Amino acid sequence: MNAKLIIGLAVSAALASISLSAQAGNTAGGLDAKTAEIVKRDFRDKGIAKATRVNQDELQAMCSKYVDNLPAKLKTRLEAEQSDAIKWPADGKYMGDWKAGEKLAQSGRGMTWSDKAEDPAGGNCYNCHQLSSKEIAFGTIGPSLLNFGKLRGNSEANQRYTYSRIYNAKAMNACANMPRFGHMGILTEAQIKDLVALLLDPESPVNK
Amino acid sequence: MNNSNVIKLIPLLVLATSCAATAAESEISDSDRIAQYREMISDGNPADFDEMRGEALWKTVAGPKQASLEKCDLGKGAGVVKGVYTELPRYFKDTGKVQDLESRLLTCMTTLQGIPEEEIAAKPFASEKKASDISSLATYVVGQSKGIKMAVSTKHPQAKEAYEIGKRIFNYRAGPYDFACSTCHATSNVRIRMQDLPNLNVRKDAQAAYANWPAYRVSQGLTRSFQWRLNDCFRQQRFPEPKFASEATVALTMFLAVSANGGEYAGPGLKR
Numbered sequence: 001m002n003a004k005l006i007i008g009l010a011v012s013a014a015l016a017s018i019s020l021s022a023q024a025g026n027t028a029g030g031l032d033a034k035t036a037e038i039v040k041r042d043f044r045d046k047g048i049a050k051a052t053r054v055n056q057d058e059l060q061a062m063c064s065k066y067v068d069n070l071p072a073k074l075k076t077r078l079e080a081e082q083s084d085a086i087k088w089p090a091d092g093k094y095m096g097d098w099k100a101g102e103k104l105a106q107s108g109r110g111m112t113w114s115d116k117a118e119d120p121a122g123g124n125c126y127n128c129h130q131l132s133s134k135e136i137a138f139g140t141i142g143p144s145l146l147n148f149g150k151l152r153g154n155s156e157a158n159q160r161y162t163y164s165r166i167y168n169a170k171a172m173n174a175c176a177n178m179p180r181f182g183h184m185g186i187l188t189e190a191q192i193k194d195l196v197a198l199l200l201d202p203e204s205p206v207n208k
Numbered sequence: 209m210n211n212s213n214v215i216k217l218i219p220l221l222v223l224a225t226s227c228a229a230t231a232a233e234s235e236i237s238d239s240d241r242i243a244q245y246r247e248m249i250s251d252g253n254p255a256d257f258d259e260m261r262g263e264a265l266w267k268t269v270a271g272p273k274q275a276s277l278e279k280c281d282l283g284k285g286a287g288v289v290k291g292v293y294t295e296l297p298r299y300f301k302d303t304g305k306v307q308d309l310e311s312r313l314l315t316c317m318t319t320l321q322g323i324p325e326e327e328i329a330a331k332p333f334a335s336e337k338k339a340s341d342i343s344s345l346a347t348y349v350v351g352q353s354k355g356i357k358m359a360v361s362t363k364h365p366q367a368k369e370a371y372e373i374g375k376r377i378f379n380y381r382a383g384p385y386d387f388a389c390s391t392c393h394a395t396s397n398v399r400i401r402m403q404d405l406p407n408l409n410v411r412k413d414a415q416a417a418y419a420n421w422p423a424y425r426v427s428q429g430l431t432r433s434f435q436w437r438l439n440d441c442f443r444q445q446r447f448p449e450p451k452f453a454s455e456a457t458v459a460l461t462m463f464l465a466v467s468a469n470g471g472e473y474a475g476p477g478l479k480r
Contacts, residue, residue: 031369035376042456043442045447052384053448060381064388067379108401111384111446127400139400141392170386179385186384 049113068175075174082169094159094196101198120188132205149200150207162196218244233379234354239404255424255476258431272322280316293353299364306370310435311453313345332452333436338394343433353473360465372464415471423477
């Protein structure tokens with residue numbers, strides 16, 4: 001084999017790989033990969049919001065890729081994994097103090113780069129849900145939870161169900177809009193119990 | 209500063225304030241109140257001051273190279289500002305990049321005026337303490353597109369790719385809350401607390417939202433740029449901070465601008 005032929009082969013191989021990678025960039029998968037690359041490069045630490053927050057877990061990546069419409073099998077698997085990871089209260093109790101829960105529900109603070117690490121995170125509940133009939137400034141991204149306990153009762157099974165919905169809403173609906181308050185460490189076990197009480201306690205303004 | 213504009217604004221602001229107070233008593237929605245306020249001062253938005261500041265900056269020599277920006281090419285040729293915003297972001301041959309208004313202004317300020325990029329990018333947004341030159345320049349330029357229909361092209365392959373990447377960033381869920389832009393902006397007729405949210409996947413909503421940025425933010429007393437708008441969305445998404453004028457922010461802007469195509473540009477706008 002002469003030198004010219006070798007160079008010629010090398011050049012054509014290089015050209016082929018360039019056109020292949022250009023094609024890959026234009027496919028949906030290639031664009032997904034390129035998007036992830038750009039996002040990882042173009043976001044930076046600010047305050048408590050570190051750049052690593054853009055790294056997705058599998059659930060976030062799949063919900064992004066399928067724009068919240070997961071294939072059935074994948075959806076079932078992800079929901080089961082989220083459900084299995086729920087940490088249940090060691091004392092077997094699910095209800096705390098509804099008054100503390102109402103305060104928490106009102107607060108929309110927490111985890112932005114303008115919040116301090118030591119600032120307690122709020123529940124952000126009223127941002128998206130109607131809860132107490134007394135609060136008229138409620139959001140509508142999530143369903144109304146007015147009379148939640150009155151309609152469902154506060155049996156232990158329902159307390160457990162309510163706890164799990166707040167702890168990890170993705171255990172029942174993988175691409176739900178609602179944050180995973182327990183799973184992601186946004187709220188503590190005690191705080192989630194207070195929110196369960198806000199929803200289920202017969203004395204709570206949610207049920208009055 | 210233009211004195212007749214200042215005089216024109218004062219009675220309107222007083223009127224608008226008293227109108228807002230009356231409205232609060234008669235339980236009309238926040239959106240209605242803002243619409244009323246907007247209507248009342250449509251003849252004299254406080255963003256006018258920032259627009260005037262930007263115009264002066266555009267025409268004044270500055271930077272180590274002692275040049276004005278009157279040779280800056282925003283897409284329709286050197287010095288042309290009329291209508292340019294309705295075709296941005298676009299692909300620019302000289303930089304080989306898709307650029308939005310602010311990243312393009314950054315290019316002009318660094319190449320024509322010799323101002324270091326880091327200096328501009330370090331404080332790209334206005335604050336109570338200090339105005340931002342690049343932000344005021346953007347306010348001036350967008351004002352020259354008022355009444356013109358949005359017509360952003362994705363013909364160039366890189367522009368098309370930016371649109372596709374922007375769409376993916378719109379749906380990119382991450383962070384402790386799992387939020388994407390789409391968490392709040394892909395459903396119609398929903399709100400956070402009392403704040404109505406546009407569904408940016410619906411053309412009419414996307415047009416109305418895009419047409420009114422940059423905008424004077426009444427609650428902050430500042431005129432805010434589009435890069436600032438995206439920056440604050442990501443803050444509330446619990447994301448880390450997007451770098452100013454980065455490829456990610458330009459791509460997202462491309463997606464939003466194309467979604468608003470056909471709508472009449474109406475900025476600088478006025479927001480709560």
